[in-house]
Amino acid sequence: MELRQMYGTLTRLRLRLPVVHQSSCRKCAGSPVAVAKEPEIKIPTRIERGPTDILRALSNTVQRDYTAAHYKYHDDPFLIPSSNIGKRTFALAKESGKKAAHWIMAQNAELFNANSADPVIPAFLPKAVFTEESKVAESDLLLAISNAQVEEALQIYEIMKKQGLDLSLETRQSLLEFLCFFNSEETLPEEYIEERWFTQFQKKESRQKKSWRDSGLAQTLFDSIKEEVQEGPQLNRAKCALLRGMAKYCQADRGWEMYQTMRNASEPIDVDTYNQIFKLVGFVRDTAEKRIALVEEMLREMNANRVMPNIGTLNSILDMITSSAGLSITKTFAARLVAEFKLLGVKPSLASYYHLLNIYSRERGPKSGILEEVLSILEKEGPLKVQDPKDTFFFLSAMDICRNHLEDPALAKRVHKLLHAHNNYDFIGDTYKESIYYRLFFSLLVKLEPLEDFMKIYNKYVPNIYIPEPSNMEDIVRSIDLHGAYEMLPQIWSDLVTFDQWNRENLVITWFSAAVKANAVAPFESMSTQEQDKKQLYIAIEPEDSQHSLANAFCQAAEQFSQKIESQPKRFTNKISWSGINLGNCMILAVRANKYKFALTLLRQMEKEFTGGPPSVESLRIFMHRAVKEEDINSAVKCIVFACETGFAEAAMLADELKQAVALNDIQLSKINSALGIF
Numbered sequence: 001m002e003l004r005q006m007y008g009t010l011t012r013l014r015l016r017l018p019v020v021h022q023s024s025c026r027k028c029a030g031s032p033v034a035v036a037k038e039p040e041i042k043i044p045t046r047i048e049r050g051p052t053d054i055l056r057a058l059s060n061t062v063q064r065d066y067t068a069a070h071y072k073y074h075d076d077p078f079l080i081p082s083s084n085i086g087k088r089t090f091a092l093a094k095e096s097g098k099k100a101a102h103w104i105m106a107q108n109a110e111l112f113n114a115n116s117a118d119p120v121i122p123a124f125l126p127k128a129v130f131t132e133e134s135k136v137a138e139s140d141l142l143l144a145i146s147n148a149q150v151e152e153a154l155q156i157y158e159i160m161k162k163q164g165l166d167l168s169l170e171t172r173q174s175l176l177e178f179l180c181f182f183n184s185e186e187t188l189p190e191e192y193i194e195e196r197w198f199t200q201f202q203k204k205e206s207r208q209k210k211s212w213r214d215s216g217l218a219q220t221l222f223d224s225i226k227e228e229v230q231e232g233p234q235l236n237r238a239k240c241a242l243l244r245g246m247a248k249y250c251q252a253d254r255g256w257e258m259y260q261t262m263r264n265a266s267e268p269i270d271v272d273t274y275n276q277i278f279k280l281v282g283f284v285r286d287t288a289e290k291r292i293a294l295v296e297e298m299l300r301e302m303n304a305n306r307v308m309p310n311i312g313t314l315n316s317i318l319d320m321i322t323s324s325a326g327l328s329i330t331k332t333f334a335a336r337l338v339a340e341f342k343l344l345g346v347k348p349s350l351a352s353y354y355h356l357l358n359i360y361s362r363e364r365g366p367k368s369g370i371l372e373e374v375l376s377i378l379e380k381e382g383p384l385k386v387q388d389p390k391d392t393f394f395f396l397s398a399m400d401i402c403r404n405h406l407e408d409p410a411l412a413k414r415v416h417k418l419l420h421a422h423n424n425y426d427f428i429g430d431t432y433k434e435s436i437y438y439r440l441f442f443s444l445l446v447k448l449e450p451l452e453d454f455m456k457i458y459n460k461y462v463p464n465i466y467i468p469e470p471s472n473m474e475d476i477v478r479s480i481d482l483h484g485a486y487e488m489l490p491q492i493w494s495d496l497v498t499f500d501q502w503n504r505e506n507l508v509i510t511w512f513s514a515a516v517k518a519n520a521v522a523p524f525e526s527m528s529t530q531e532q533d534k535k536q537l538y539i540a541i542e543p544e545d546s547q548h549s550l551a552n553a554f555c556q557a558a559e560q561f562s563q564k565i566e567s568q569p570k571r572f573t574n575k576i577s578w579s580g581i582n583l584g585n586c587m588i589l590a591v592r593a594n595k596y597k598f599a600l601t602l603l604r605q606m607e608k609e610f611t612g613g614p615p616s617v618e619s620l621r622i623f624m625h626r627a628v629k630e631e632d633i634n635s636a637v638k639c640i641v642f643a644c645e646t647g648f649a650e651a652a653m654l655a656d657e658l659k660q661a662v663a664l665n666d667i668q669l670s671k672i673n674s675a676l677g678i679f
Helices: 002-015 053-059 084-107 138-146 150-162 169-182 193-202 217-228 233-248 252-264 271-284 288-304 311-324 328-343 350-360 370-381 389-406 409-419 424-428 431-448 451-461 470-483 486-498 505-517 529-541 545-566 580-592 596-608 617-629 633-646 651-661 666-676
Strands: none
Touching: 084 193, 138 150, 138 169, 150 169, 169 217, 169 233, 217 233, 233 252, 233 271, 252 271, 271 288, 271 311, 288 311, 288 328, 311 328, 311 350, 328 350, 350 370, 350 389, 370 389, 370 409, 389 409, 389 424, 389 431, 409 424, 409 431, 424 431, 431 451, 431 470, 451 470, 470 486, 470 505, 486 505, 486 545, 505 545, 505 580, 545 580, 545 596, 580 596, 580 617, 596 617, 596 633, 617 633, 617 651, 633 651, 633 666, 651 666
């Protein structure tokens, strides 16, 4: 009885049924009193969920931690790579370990028979190895096609051919479409994410050259289908598949000839084949007017044949006319084309907007406001969807326009905000596009934004998201120098060393030159030129207390740079040597930090060897006066002799200053006079 009551209570709680109470009154016995009914619950239609939807929902509740490295790196400060080459090496080395594991599994497949997973996980099983004696069937070939394994599909087909096994017409059609799509070339497996990420940039965006295999297996399969099926839908499918392959891999002559033959014979052509044929228009017509006229003719042909265009049609046409970008006729046609497709219910994708940006916004052309209009549309659409392989080019192109065409930091921030909204960061593409995107973004902001605002962005994204290239770091140092924010220079130097950019000579010269300016004082109108020089020289030798800690930091950087030069391997490819400018700047920094021994070491290096131009006269002058203060007159004399041998016209002036500052003995005077040519 109790179990029955408990079951009834649970049922009511689950279904929320109204509770009915029995009256204790005899008159009301058998007449239940019902409580007011609650509102009826409407169960929504079931939504199909994927196996990772719950994990995706949980991940959306956590924002990205910009202070943490990517999860693919070990969570250890000593193991996290801190340079671009380090990140690439670490990721590819980790993936190389996966490849080694796959190779071991393939070579010793008999050792991996244990399969405790239920259901079976095919990725954890060793791949099947086929030989000429293997028993293969049509199902094995279809499985290889479904898994996009080109080499295995070709191997199984050859085995079946040698064993005299026949393939059905439908299987041959599937194999033909498969080979035409991949051009009979093996693709990189999906599990090698890092190799895709770091090697995708090698595929150029520019128009490809002919790469179609004219006498390959695809042509053989087509001939066999054509021989068996003289006419009908099956032969038409084979023709469309072969035509798509030739158009995709730029076999323009044969592809266009085949299209004309099918067109004259009034054979049906599907929309995917038309999308590839549009790419051939640029090969068969040489002017923008002729190309646009041919495209319009083909669109009218599609309309007459009741072939509904899709987003691929729009993107193929826009991609083709991009070669004539900048012309007024191209811009007019592109605008009219997008409007027509919108009437058909085809909305532009990111690739469509990418092509429009290329058509309307040229670096040397008139400024266009199309990017702002596109952003206004995309900001209202919510999460972006992948519809075209070239969708990943949009954000890079948009940032390039903000940097080189419009020079608009506010618009660049809108592009950046859209990129980081929802899961839109998937459209950044690969590491090459990501690097160029941030390089353009940083280059624009460092020149046109206040330094404090830029440094907030710098500290947010560097180094875990992006490591600036040497050109960007050079722009940052120049901006710090321009704003007089020299207290930021030690941080930048630390980053230079961490990013392994200390051996970039131009960057190092820019940094040390800015550090030397840190203790310079503005001239006073009430001072004469001679008094100003004395004031500058005094501060160079005796920095003020507020500047002393900064001078020590700069000198530590100079000492670290010197140690790295000395510790370079003899066969180092990017070996850097002491330049005269760096020697002079480091000497000034050493004098300001009261590191006279280090300054003396730099003087000896000057006398020994240096590359490029000589050090500045001011650096020699500052060292000479410091040597006098240290009562090291012989070193001061060496400094003047070096100035004479280098060919400085100011050497005589330095000698006069030394003679006025201290009494010289005959030997010292003789060395100076001999260097100056006074006998």
